[in-house]
Amino acid sequence: MNRDQSHFNRRTVLQTAAGLSLASLAGCLNGSGDASDGTTTANDDSDGQGVLNRVALEGTSLVVELGSEADVEQVNLIQPNGELFGRREVAAGVRQVSFEIGTAYDPGEYRVLAVQGEDTVDETSLEVRPELEIVDVGLFRNNPDKPWDEIYGESETNRIKDSEAFVSVHNSGTGPDAVISLRFSGDVPNPVENPRNEGLYEVDEVVIPAGETRDVYSNSLPFSAKIGDDAMGCSVDTNAGTFSAHVGSRVSGDELSKEFNIEYSGSDTMTDCKVTINEV
Numbered sequence: 001m002n003r004d005q006s007h008f009n010r011r012t013v014l015q016t017a018a019g020l021s022l023a024s025l026a027g028c029l030n031g032s033g034d035a036s037d038g039t040t041t042a043n044d045d046s047d048g049q050g051v052l053n054r055v056a057l058e059g060t061s062l063v064v065e066l067g068s069e070a071d072v073e074q075v076n077l078i079q080p081n082g083e084l085f086g087r088r089e090v091a092a093g094v095r096q097v098s099f100e101i102g103t104a105y106d107p108g109e110y111r112v113l114a115v116q117g118e119d120t121v122d123e124t125s126l127e128v129r130p131e132l133e134i135v136d137v138g139l140f141r142n143n144p145d146k147p148w149d150e151i152y153g154e155s156e157t158n159r160i161k162d163s164e165a166f167v168s169v170h171n172s173g174t175g176p177d178a179v180i181s182l183r184f185s186g187d188v189p190n191p192v193e194n195p196r197n198e199g200l201y202e203v204d205e206v207v208i209p210a211g212e213t214r215d216v217y218s219n220s221l222p223f224s225a226k227i228g229d230d231a232m233g234c235s236v237d238t239n240a241g242t243f244s245a246h247v248g249s250r251v252s253g254d255e256l257s258k259e260f261n262i263e264y265s266g267s268d269t270m271t272d273c274k275v276t277i278n279e280v
Helices: 010-014 148-152 154-160
Strands: 039-044 052-058 061-066 074-078 084-089 096-100 108-116 119-128 132-139 165-171 177-186 206-208 213-217 239-249 255-265 274-279
Touching: 052 108, 052 119, 061 074, 061 108, 084 096, 132 239, 132 255, 132 274, 165 177, 165 206, 165 239, 177 213, 206 213
Parallel strands: none
Antiparallel strands: 039 052, 052 061, 061 096, 074 084, 074 108, 108 119, 132 165, 165 213, 177 206, 177 239, 239 255, 255 274
16 A cells, blocks of 8 residues: 655644544544445535535545634545545645545545645545445346456457356445455356456456445356256256355455345256355
8 A cells, every 4th residue: 555654744744733522523534425336425515615615535535624724734545544644735826636445445434634734724534445245146147237348358258258247346335445366156157266466357346435336257267168967057947046245345355145036947058047146
């Protein structure tokens, strides 16, 4: 993670102006705001007269807007462990600074300090913590309106359209995250345990801002033709089972999973086979 490591006066970072009451920020300290557009807001002063007029997480950046009357030399961002994440000097006339936190940060409460001279003249905090959830799994055959050609290329799409899948992942938390792996296990025709490129098609990660949903496309041909007489897959008889989709999170380092029921019917070839997927 890239962080500003320049020298700073620790007293400047930590000192709080006399009389500052964090209680006055109640309702703002827990990342309140509308995350449906990828924005999480900690402090939103509608009249624009405060010092920290607005502190919000937009995508993978923490944006600080200063009030029109603010007299501030710098803005410091403090990590949950109490160490300096970054510092931004505020030039004359500047009313907005930002910190790029990316998707390799430590989740928790981040403090924003407005500093003038030796004093911290205003302070607020923002909870930055993602929460990923698998919400859907789909196949090309059932979702032809997805941008398969854009993801795989037209010639490649013709080859994999009966085999590849996507997983939709929603971030209901207050911070961005990234999916860094995708795999399938259980009753799929081709459950690859260690897929190439961590199972993602030609990307290292899929960034998911707070409040948003992204599709993650597979690279392991999980629904290719079945292997072996007892393998799950298309058959003239109905063939049903249960499989799990697994995605890895960059921020937490954990892998989350969700089970789905799958049913193949109508043919022994993937081209003519009907595949139905539902949540367990």
